[in-house]
Amino acid sequence: xxxxxxxxxxxxxxxxxxxxxxxxxxxxxxxxxxxxxxxxxxxxxxxxxxxxxxxxxxxxxxxxxxxxxxxxxxxxxxxxxxxxxxxxxxxxxxxxxxxxxxxxxxxxxxxxxxxxxxxxxxxxxxxxxxxxxxxxxxxxxxxxxxxxxxxxxxxxxxxxxxxxxxxxxxxxxxxxxxxxxxxxxxxxxxxxxxxx
Amino acid sequence: xxxxxxxxxxxxxxxxxxxxxxxxxxxxxxxxxxxxxxxxxxxxxxxxxxxxxxxxxxxxxxxxxxxxxxxxxxxxxxxxxxxxxxxxxxxxxxxxxxxxxxxxxxxxxxxxxxxxxxxxxxxxxxxxxxxxxxxxxxxxxxxxxxxxxxxxxxxxxxxxxxxxxxxxxxxxxxxxxxxxxxxxxxxxxxxxxxxx
Numbered sequence: 302x303x304x305x306x307x308x309x310x311x312x313x314x315x316x317x318x319x320x321x322x323x324x325x326x327x328x329x330x331x332x333x334x335x336x337x338x339x340x341x342x343x344x345x346x347x348x349x350x351x352x353x354x355x356x357x358x359x360x361x362x363x364x365x366x367x368x369x370x371x372x373x374x375x376x377x378x379x380x381x382x383x384x385x386x387x388x389x390x391x392x393x394x395x396x397x398x399x400x401x402x403x404x405x406x407x408x409x410x411x412x413x414x415x416x417x418x419x420x421x422x423x424x425x426x427x428x429x430x431x432x433x434x435x436x437x438x439x440x441x442x443x444x445x446x447x448x449x450x451x452x453x454x455x456x457x458x459x460x461x462x463x464x465x466x467x468x469x470x471x472x473x474x475x476x477x478x479x480x481x482x483x484x485x486x487x488x489x490x491x492x493x494x495x496x497x
Numbered sequence: 498x499x500x501x502x503x504x505x506x507x508x509x510x511x512x513x514x515x516x517x518x519x520x521x522x523x524x525x526x527x528x529x530x531x532x533x534x535x536x537x538x539x540x541x542x543x544x545x546x547x548x549x550x551x552x553x554x555x556x557x558x559x560x561x562x563x564x565x566x567x568x569x570x571x572x573x574x575x576x577x578x579x580x581x582x583x584x585x586x587x588x589x590x591x592x593x594x595x596x597x598x599x600x601x602x603x604x605x606x607x608x609x610x611x612x613x614x615x616x617x618x619x620x621x622x623x624x625x626x627x628x629x630x631x632x633x634x635x636x637x638x639x640x641x642x643x644x645x646x647x648x649x650x651x652x653x654x655x656x657x658x659x660x661x662x663x664x665x666x667x668x669x670x671x672x673x674x675x676x677x678x679x680x681x682x683x684x685x686x687x688x689x690x691x692x693x
Contacts, residue, residue: 307547308560308585314543317536319528325516327586332515333544334551334560335605340513341548347510348541351503351526352534364504364530389504390523409531 308334360431362424363389363407372405379403381438385428385457387411387445395443403441406431411444411453423453425460432466442470504530556627558620559585559603568601575599577634581624581653583607583641591639599637602627607640607649619649621656628662638666 308330315326333341357363358370365371372378382403386392392405408423420426432440440461444450458468473491475484504526511522529537553559554566561567568574578599582588588601604619616622628636636657640646654664669687671680 307543307550307562311543311547314536314540317529317533317540318525320521320524328516329514330547331584331586333513334547337513338548340510341544344510344513345541345544345548347503347507348529348537348544351507351530352537352541354503355530366503388527390527 361405361407380436383432383437384441384443386443411449413449429460432461433464439467557601557603576632579628579633580637580639582639607645609645625656628657629660635663
């Protein structure tokens with residue numbers, strides 16, 4: 302592949318994708334050029350379109366092409382409840398449950414000091430501003446139950462409680478459909494403490 | 498993500514990459530839009546450039562931007578030897594050994610009837626034409642040692658031998674640096690049969 306500058310450039314460009322190393326990038330480039338050139342063109346177009354037209358919702362910070370997203374504009378939504386999630390994918394998961402009718406705030410990440418992600422990067426200031434609009438009565442923290450997700454929830458909780466807001470967290474407990482025997486001990490302990 | 502048509506389009510477009518499912522595609526789209534829009538633009542450009550400018554070498558069928566690749570044009574190469582490999586990546590591996598000075602023919606695949614890859618798709622006709630140019634004295638089969646690679650080597654070998662060409666195959670044997678105790682039995686058996 303010594304003289305294929307465009308091929309090498311493509312392999313290098315594919316490596317910016319998360320989880321793609323040199324071997325995967327070569328395989329992808331090879332697949333696209335050999336079997337799916339039309340797909341490569343579509344992907345190029347989709348990348349350009351998304352990079353120019355997708356922006357953040359002014360209110361909830363999720364991805365949208367309008368200034369304010371459809372969820373924030375929906376008059377049927379309960380404006381007294383604000384659910385804080387890490388990513389638009391998490392928001393989509395919450396929506397699929399059909400159990401939540403309030404609004405969202407999407408952090409677009411979680412606190413991870415080692416990766417240079419601090420309170421500023423996850424938009425803590427904007428979240429506080431959003432939560433203190435006078436309509437929000439309860440902030441539901443739905444960040445992940447990983448170490449970083451918990452740290453993020455803790456930081457947000459402290460900041461909001463200081464401003465007199467009612468803050469709750471998704472319940473920890475035994476997942477639906479699981480047998481106790483196979484559930485990890487930390488989860489059972491939490492489910493026991495939080496019993497109702 | 499209900500109203501982000503461009504985002505959904507990007508996620509769908511990313512799924513054409515081999516080994517990328519819906520979750521990986523979402524992660525990639527999210528990463529690009531949130532952290533690396535410049536990279537997304539570069540990737541789009543690299544895809545377009547490669548899809549339009551990369552083609553196959555007229556002689557060896559590898560990827561190149563010129564009608565004939567630099568390897569085929571190199572006057573220092575031994576024109577009596579032709580090495581048959583599956584992919585440009587395999588060709589690059591052969592080159593890195595520094596042990597081969599002949600020319601190549603790149604199949605751009607291997608026989609795989611279940612995936613619709615037959616003799617026509619791997620360019621068997623072109624290979625026979627290329628090998629019967631009067632200069633080639635030995636065809637070295639360097640397809641993989643998988644079931645499909647072996648089948649490909651067998652089919653090519655039969656076709657070329659019928660035309661009176663001298664066909665060889667890379668040696669099977671114990672990998673350099675390995676202890677016999679940990680080498681699989683098939684490999685040891687082959688190394689024993691092919692001892693020298």
